[in-house]
Structures are given as structure tokens and as C-alpha cells.
Amino acid sequence: MAERVAVVTGASSGIGRAVARALLDAGYAVAIAARREEALVETASGRNAALVVPADVTDPASVAVLFSQVRSELGRVDLLFNNAGLFGAPAPFEDFPLEEWQALVNTNLTGCFMCAQEAFRAMKDQSPQGGRIINNGSLSAYVPRPYNVAYTSTKHAITGLTKAISLEGRKYDIACGQIDIGNAATDLTAAMRRGVPQADGSVAPEPVMDLSHVTDAVLYMAGLPLDANVEFMTVMATKMPFVGRG
Numbered sequence: 001m002a003e004r005v006a007v008v009t010g011a012s013s014g015i016g017r018a019v020a021r022a023l024l025d026a027g028y029a030v031a032i033a034a035r036r037e038e039a040l041v042e043t044a045s046g047r048n049a050a051l052v053v054p055a056d057v058t059d060p061a062s063v064a065v066l067f068s069q070v071r072s073e074l075g076r077v078d079l080l081f082n083n084a085g086l087f088g089a090p091a092p093f094e095d096f097p098l099e100e101w102q103a104l105v106n107t108n109l110t111g112c113f114m115c116a117q118e119a120f121r122a123m124k125d126q127s128p129q130g131g132r133i134i135n136n137g138s139l140s141a142y143v144p145r146p147y148n149v150a151y152t153s154t155k156h157a158i159t160g161l162t163k164a165i166s167l168e169g170r171k172y173d174i175a176c177g178q179i180d181i182g183n184a185a186t187d188l189t190a191a192m193r194r195g196v197p198q199a200d201g202s203v204a205p206e207p208v209m210d211l212s213h214v215t216d217a218v219l220y221m222a223g224l225p226l227d228a229n230v231e232f233m234t235v236m237a238t239k240m241p242f243v244g245r246g
């Protein structure tokens with residue numbers, strides 16, 4: 001059984017893949033979960049302490065199997081990086097499709113809730129008791145981008161989920177925090193370098209930051225003793241439009 005066991009959802013690419021690899025390199029045994037098994041195998045390449053578990057966070061049975069497998073094969077759950085999410089196709093509020101709204105709510109909010117609940121149960125029941133849940137929020141948990149009502153709404157909701165878990169986890173030594181990331185350089189943010197809609201109606205390129213700053217931040221949050229917690233951390237490209245009026 002590993003000394004420290006982490007679960008990372010959405011680990012097939014981007015931030016999830018980078019965080020999973022950083023945790024593996026830091027000595028964690030890491031269960032990496034996402035829908036695409038071949039991409040998970042690529043994430044785990046060359047790292048023996050990775051447990052590949054294909055999973056769909058919108059499916060309660062799939063989430064239950066993920067955490068059951070982690071507990072049976074790795075012994076416990078010390079850390080959940082609750083990362084799986086969708087950005088969705090931008091559309092004006094009045095034209096935003098209901099099916100797109102429901103898809104983002106199911107993944108970004110309900111999926112996050114179900115994974116956190118399974119991790120919470122494991123952390124409550126295991127000995128020694130406790131663990132840490134880190135929810136991947138976004139700067140959209142504070143301010144919206146144009147034409148992204150569903151993403152913005154789900155990320156605002158993640159803040160409430162983080163606070164509720166943090167409150168109810170105290171008596172079980174379960175710490176919960178949220179990392180809000182702005183413009184980390186991934187395939188998902190490639191369009192920002194070319195130009196994305198701004199609040200004033202213009203389209204403009206935005207600065208991005210290296211993904212390593214995100215992994216460093218998650219490792220710091222994860223490495224704290226359970227009597228200390230980063231409740232909220234914002235890591236962002238310094239010159240991106242966020243603070244002030246753009």
C-alpha cells in the first residue's frame with residue numbers, strides 16, 4: 001500500500017494530466033481517471049505508481065467503481081484533485097442551448113459533487129482518518145466571460161460546494177480547498193493567444209502562463225498537514241484581464 005494516495009479526475013489531458021504527473025513525480029500513488037483510456041495510458045507513461053481507471057464522472061456507477069478500485073488496490077484516499085470539466089461552446093445567453101447547459105452542469109457540478117462525496121466517504125471511514133479535496137474552480141467562479149453562462153454558473157457553484165465540504169469535513173480531518181486558475185497554457189487556452197471576446201465587445205489576445213505554476217500550486221496545497229488548509233487560491237497570468245475593469 002502506498003503512503004500517499006491521490007485521485008485525479010480529468011487526467012487525460014491539460015491541467016489534469018500535468019497535476020497527475022507532478023503528484024506521481026512527488027511520490028504519490030495516483031489513480032488517474034477520465035473517459036479515454038488510451039489518453040490515460042499516455043498520462044501514466046513511464047510512471048509505475050499510476051493506476052489507470054477509465055471513468056465517467058457523470059455516471060454514478062462509474063464514479064463508485066473508480067473509488068472502490070482505488071480503495072481495494074491502493075488502500076486509501078488521501079487526496080482528490082477534482083478536475084474533470086467541460087468549457088462548452090460559447091453562445092449568447094438568449095440562445096444558449098438547454099442541452100449544452102445540462103451537459104456542463106452534469107459534468108462540472110454534479111460530477112464534481114459525486115467524486116467529492118465518494119472521496120469524503122473514504123476519508124471518513126479509513127484509518128488514519130482524513131484527507132484533502134482540491135476542487136478545480138476557475139476565475140469564472142468570480143467573474144464571467146461573455147457567452148459562457150453555463151461554465152460561469154457551474155464554477156460559481158463549485159465555490160459553494162467547496163465551502164460546504166470544508167465545513168462538514170472538519171470533524172473528520174477532511175480539508176477542502178479550491179484552486180482558481182486563469183489562463184494556464186493548455187490546448188484549451190490556445191485560442192486566447194489568437195484572440196477571444198472581451199467584456200467591451202472587442203476580440204483581443206490574452207496573456208497565458210506556464211502550466212508548471214499550476215502544478216506547483218496544487219503540490220503546495222496537497223502537501224500541507226491536515227491542520228492547515230488553503231481554502232481558496234488564485235493562480236493567473238499576471239497581465240490577463242481580470243482585476244479592475246479589464
